Amino acid sequence: MNLEQARQKLEKYGQLHVLDYYEGLTDEQKQELLKQIDETDFSVIRYAENPHGNQVRGKITPLGAMEISEIEKNKEHFTEAGLKALREQKIGAVLLAGGMGTRLGSDDPKCMYDIGITKPVYIMQRLIENLMDVVREAGVPVPLFIMTSDKNHEKTVSFMEEMDYFGYDKDMVRFFKQDMAPAVDYNGKVYMETKYRIATSPNGNGGWFLSMMKSGALDRAKELGVEWLNIFAVDNVLQRISDPCFVGATLESGCATGAKVVRKVTPDEKVGALCLEDGKPSIVEYYDMTPELLEAKDEKGQPAYNFGVILNYLFREKDLERIVNDVLPVHVVEKKIPYMDKDGNEVKPEEPNGYKFEQLAVDLVRELDTCLPYEVLREKEFAPIKNKTGIDSVESARELCKANGIEL
Numbered sequence: 001m002n003l004e005q006a007r008q009k010l011e012k013y014g015q016l017h018v019l020d021y022y023e024g025l026t027d028e029q030k031q032e033l034l035k036q037i038d039e040t041d042f043s044v045i046r047y048a049e050n051p052h053g054n055q056v057r058g059k060i061t062p063l064g065a066m067e068i069s070e071i072e073k074n075k076e077h078f079t080e081a082g083l084k085a086l087r088e089q090k091i092g093a094v095l096l097a098g099g100m101g102t103r104l105g106s107d108d109p110k111c112m113y114d115i116g117i118t119k120p121v122y123i124m125q126r127l128i129e130n131l132m133d134v135v136r137e138a139g140v141p142v143p144l145f146i147m148t149s150d151k152n153h154e155k156t157v158s159f160m161e162e163m164d165y166f167g168y169d170k171d172m173v174r175f176f177k178q179d180m181a182p183a184v185d186y187n188g189k190v191y192m193e194t195k196y197r198i199a200t201s202p203n204g205n206g207g208w209f210l211s212m213m214k215s216g217a218l219d220r221a222k223e224l225g226v227e228w229l230n231i232f233a234v235d236n237v238l239q240r241i242s243d244p245c246f247v248g249a250t251l252e253s254g255c256a257t258g259a260k261v262v263r264k265v266t267p268d269e270k271v272g273a274l275c276l277e278d279g280k281p282s283i284v285e286y287y288d289m290t291p292e293l294l295e296a297k298d299e300k301g302q303p304a305y306n307f308g309v310i311l312n313y314l315f316r317e318k319d320l321e322r323i324v325n326d327v328l329p330v331h332v333v334e335k336k337i338p339y340m341d342k343d344g345n346e347v348k349p350e351e352p353n354g355y356k357f358e359q360l361a362v363d364l365v366r367e368l369d370t371c372l373p374y375e376v377l378r379e380k381e382f383a384p385i386k387n388k389t390g391i392d393s394v395e396s397a398r399e400l401c402k403a404n405g406i407e408l
């Protein structure tokens with residue numbers, strides 16, 4: 001792309017300020033900036049005009065879960081079915097680790113965060129240890145795919161190398177990178193990171209399958225015989241990954257998706273709840289819960305939208321290929337965006353200062369026809385680390401780890 005083409009593209013999206021420093025750049029820097037302008041999808045910026053109103057929701061109705069009592073009755077049977085699939089290498093685990101973890105506020109990727117007290121215990125280590133439990137039970141390694149982004153790829157890979165993959169079979173691990181999106185101020189103007197770089201951030205966890213496909217990681221999965229992909233978040237240090245009982249229950253259910261859920265503490269707890277939307281499985285976010293939905297009861301008199309998702313889903317690979325070109329909604333998220341100020345100084349804001357644009361994995365569930373909500377005990381399986389202190393923090397996760405006999 002030459003300067004004139006760049007100017008035209010930027011003008012179309014109201015972003016001409018990106019070229020403010022152009023004349024003073026070196027030839028190399030000019031080329032870098034032009035390349036980035038060429039590759040950036042500025043069309044998402046229009047969503048900033050109406051940050052909360054981009055998604056038109058359908059009719060929300062309740063979707064019950066397979067509850068713990070029912071799972072317990074069938075535990076042996078489901079576990080055997082799950083172990084069989086794992087031994088046939090039909091299950092791949094996909095770690096979504098491309099996020100910036102801005103709330104935690106560490107400069108390193110979240111997976112490198114040390115939650116130990118008397119010894120180092122890294123978040124990644126906890127995840128690998130949990131996955132190793134399944135590897136030991138099944139007697140075969142589970143292929144592990146790790147999604148990173150431009151912002152944390154190198155550090156994540158070298159950390160894993162340095163830690164010798166925490167004892168995991170290195171040949172069974174494959175990294176792939178997700179895409180980026182521009183980050184803007186509240187007026188919809190892109191921030192500059194430097195005089196020759198637009199500020200970008202990972203474009204949400206919803207594009208994981210497309211990125212896996214584009215990178216060749218999906219081909220590798222298929223070569224190994226993988227038919228189902230278990231995606232999970234980096235920050236839940238009690239996460240059970242490729243859990244045989246969950247795998248077995250989902251496969252036997254005939255559903256295209258399985259979703260681990262926990263019982264909500266209160267109907268208005270800040271987690272997305274599984275539901276049906278126009279008759280299809282979906283997730284209603286806590287901020288979309290109307291008073292009617294909050295008060296609704298099921299036939300047992302329990303709150304009807306009582307099961308919150310914990311970002312642990314099992315997807316049938318074939319179904320994802322079918323829907324890969326469907327356009328997912330773009331969510332406008334308020335975040336802290338580091339940028340360069342008018343005087344050329346780097347600023348790391350303490351408070352949110354603009355918007356990022358994200359597609360979310362939860363929206364994939366809506367594209368598929370059937371989903372098995374599978375209840376797990378939050379005290380045993382849900383210790384998310386979003387913040388340093390308080391709710392969903394390093395502190396709360398440490399308490400939960402200790403309660404589960406994990407030495408820190």
Ligand code: UTP
Nearest residue numbers: 096097098099100101102103202204205233234
């Ligand atoms: P979060 O919603 O917690 O986002 O991600 P985040 O960006 O990591 O953290 P904050 O909001 O800035 O503090 C949930 C999961 O999705 C992954 C994260 O790594 C985490 O496992 N994720 C998020 C991606 O893989 N890519 C993204 O673009 C965003």
